[in-house]
Amino acid sequence: MSEAMYRLDPDLPPTPEELQNRPLTPAEQISLRRQVTHQFRGGVTPYLSSLIKSSEAVRKQFVPDYLEGLTFGRAAPFEEGKENNGIYGLERVYADRAVLTPYFDCAAYCRYCFKKTRTLAGDGRVMTENDIQRALAFIAADRRLDTVLITGGDPLARPAMLEGILDGVSRIEHVTKIRIGTRHILFDPAQVTDALCSLLARYNGVSVTDRWRGRSVSVGVSLNHPDELTPEVVAALQRIMRAGISIRGQVVLLKGINDDAGTLGELLNRFVMLAIVPYYLFHCMDVLGTYHFRTSVQKGADILAALAARSGVYAPTYVYVTPVGKHRVGPGTSFDYRTIDGRRYIRAVSPYQAADFLAFSGRDRLPPLHERGPDGRIVSHYLDGNDDAVA
Ligand code: SF4
DSSP states (O other): OOTTSOOOOTTOOOOHHHHHHSOOOHHHHHHHHHHHHHHBOOOOOHHHHHHHHHOHHHHHHHSOOGGGGSSOSBSOSSOTTSEETTEETEEEOSSSEEEEOSBOOOSSOOTTSGGGBHHHHTTOOBOOHHHHHHHHHHHHTOTTOOEEEEOSSOGGGOHHHHHHHHHHHHTOTTOOEEEEEEOHHHHOGGGSOHHHHHHHHHTOEEETTTTTEEEEEEEEEEOOSGGGOOHHHHHHHHHHHHTTOEEEEEEEEOTTTTOSHHHHHHHHHHHHHTTOEEEEEEEOOOBTTOGGGOOOHHHHHHHHHHTTTSOGGGOOEEEEEETTEEEEOOTTOOOEEEEETTEEEEEEEEEEEHHHHHHHHTOSSOOTTEEEOTTSEEEEEEEOOOOSOOO
């Protein structure tokens, strides 16, 4: 090996900055890709496998790339799935919402997501019946918790488990909104059967004549590119809607996949056409192996500005997510940049009180890069991406 070559040691892969000075040779790329497949989980469903063949945008989201092997990103972006308040699978960050992650596995692994990391997600752990009962008791004990988000590992992939949780949550009178986060509709649309939709519908009902009792069940579907709206996926979405369940669309901003006004505009247009409410546009988090997917935060704001001439229904809420919660990026947001260890961060005063975060999460300190501001709100530093092409 010449001195100019990188030492492709699993403990010492190159950083993105090193790559800017000298791209990897083809042989080095192959070697790094091998490490990536060893380091991270991967896999696609038969349905995705055929879609990958016809769509470059889908392929990039599911086929491992050597760039995932660069030394970059955090393994555990937030506490989801860990013991939050001592209960496995429960997360609470906000006053009004609890998150339940009954299990971690997904039927496929999106390359931009931390679920591919073996250390965090690969232990096969699920919420036990005891965990679920303790989580339900936790939610029942605090009337401020009126929203429960059941997310994944994908709840729609395990209907029996989902039914048990829906049953328990729907008995808690002050929970008025149950949300289900899913991408399984893309992974296996045939699994979204009429029977599954009827199951969801059983728990969906608000009685305005009886002092607003009951609750709504809604679905938040993650879709990132118009190619994902295949006839089968659209049919599955329509089965859910025919059962009376509303659907919100969530999108992750991904470099080279949807980071242009044309692509994102088309996706949002399809959402509106299908009666899917454009809900969130997420900036891609700085988790392991995501360097090449991450644009600047500003880029998302610019794209939404370019789409602003359309009617308001096209506008999702644009956010970046830190361990203390979502930070909204409104039109005209100006960023306060800070350089930390040679990298650009966005410093922002969050809307969240430090005391609330500590109380809700059961933690005794704020996460790294977060501090208590003078008025008690949390000041966060979020690693920005960039809009350069990556070799
Ligand atoms: S489906 Fe969702 S949770 Fe699962 S790997 Fe993809 S983005 Fe992550």
